Amino acid sequence: MILLDTTYVSPLLAETLINKKTTIFDIQQQVFLNRKSEEAQNPGDVFQQEELMIMNSEEAVQILNEYYAESNVTKMANLFKNKFAFRKRLADNYPHFFFLETTSAEMGQIDLNALPYPVIFKPTVGYSSAGVYRIEDAREFESIIGKLEETMKQSSENYSKGVLDSETFIIESYIEGQEFAIDLFFDENNNPVVLNLFARMFKDDKDMSDRIYYTSKLVLQSYLAAITEYLQGLGEIFDLRKMPLHVELRMNDKGIIVPIEINPLRFAGAGTTELGSFAYGVNPYEYFFEQRKPDWPALINAMDNKIYNFTCAEFTGEAKIDDGLLIHHNLLQEQFPHILEYRHIPYDKGTTFAVIFFSSDSLAQNEHILSLDFMEYVEQKEYFFVNK
The missing domain is CATH 3.30.1490.20 (ATP-grasp fold, A domain)
Structure with a gap:
């Protein structure tokens, strides 16, 4: 089942939910969207019956604490949060x-x-x-x-x-080294099944923004085995059977890995997990619901040598999506070498106004994106009032 934040549902997630016909609980309305009312009087009873659980927003952890507080999945979610x-x-x-x-x-x-x-x-x-x-x-x-x-x-x-x-x-x-984001789930034997491996690119040491995450054949060949082995160790510390996770960690030049944080019951936010579907054809939601393991050797062998990236275009300062702002999406799109998909994020609040998936021939091409000031593509609407 999925605890769904309907504020924004990415296209691939929406398509997958339709095809898989999984149980959907709307966390805003606190109702099931595809169960008969007589079957779903108490959400906690339904949660207990479901073998698999995922969410697309961390707001859903509050729902678990309300209806499913004593479960291992909720206790693990609270620990990681x-x-x-x-x-x-x-x-x-x-x-x-x-x-x-x-x-x-x-x-x-x-x-x-x-x-x-x-x-x-x-x-x-x-x-x-x-x-x-x-x-x-x-x-x-x-x-x-x-x-x-x-x-x-x-x-x-x-x-x-x-x-x-x-x-x-x-x-x-401060943890030294290259930063990575990993989407995965643990199978019924508590073994990690990696679905995505993204490296993070920063403008400088002070940059804490979600400016660029990327993946490539080289990234997977260089780091997938070592990171999977590290995640196996996490499974020996925690009981994570059938849990989806978004893990952030760093690896230094000696190969030592230190976790930054673990985000429970979800993959990379705002649909950014779907970068992997462009890069190596993995639909993470589908693999999770089917409890299927990617054939990484075959997938990596079939990849080209491009770098696949996403960036989150965000407001800075006090600007918010509901401030009557005009966003010049067309001009922003022109800044990218090759756009795979440009998504408007229709939040009625928040700071992200677009997620852009794009490919590049080298990391050097990404330097321009790191230096962009997204507020240059945002302006305040002018309102004119005419007296009659």
Whole structure:
């Protein structure tokens, strides 16, 4: 079944749900969309009957806590959503990894000069890159604390408290190395089944945006085996049978892997998981519902040498989708070397206004996209009132 946030349903997900005829629970209306009412009086009873569960938005975790709180799947989801609890659970595996939880009220009691810089500062419960900073020294930390209230106020307007907590934060070691995002599920034997492997590309060390994720034959050949082996170890720590996950981690030049976070019961957000369908023909939703494992050797062998990418075009500052803004999508599209699909994101709130899938011949071609100011393609509508 799927706990569906109907605010935005990507085209491939919509097509898959129609073809698979899976149970659909609308998290906004809190009703089943394809079950007879007499069969679905209590959502918790239906959840208990379902063998597979996935969601397309982290808002759905709140539904699980309301109707299905005592299940292993909900307990795992809550553990992974809380970044401090997740770090504590893995602390024995990473004895030299520094992490500290604090609140807005306690921030002034921290000895900022004693922190092992650089550090990452982010909400304990968060989503995407909202409220995430890389901090180099105490002076920079003081500057961020000074503007934290306003920054988190803007971010929390776009997400519920269950998705983004603007009061509690984690300070942790900066993880060196190449960053990756992996979509996967664990099978009935608690073994990982990787469906997507994306590398992340940054403009600079301070860039925390979801600007470019990419995949290619070379990425898969270089990293898939090592990352799959690492994920196997996660299955030995947690009971993750039949759970879909979006995992973010970093691998340094010595091959050492450290997890950044695990996002439960979903794949990459806003339909961006579908980059893999362009690159190597994997529909992640279909593979999950069928509990099917990709034939990676055959898929990789059939790939071309292009780089497949997505970027999220986002508002910056205080601009929001409901501010009466005019977006010049046609001009933005002209900035990309080869667009595979350009998707308007019709959120009535939030910061992402387009997801762009594109291919390139080299990472050097992507440098231009990293430097784009998306706000150059956004302008305030002018309204004229005529007296009659």
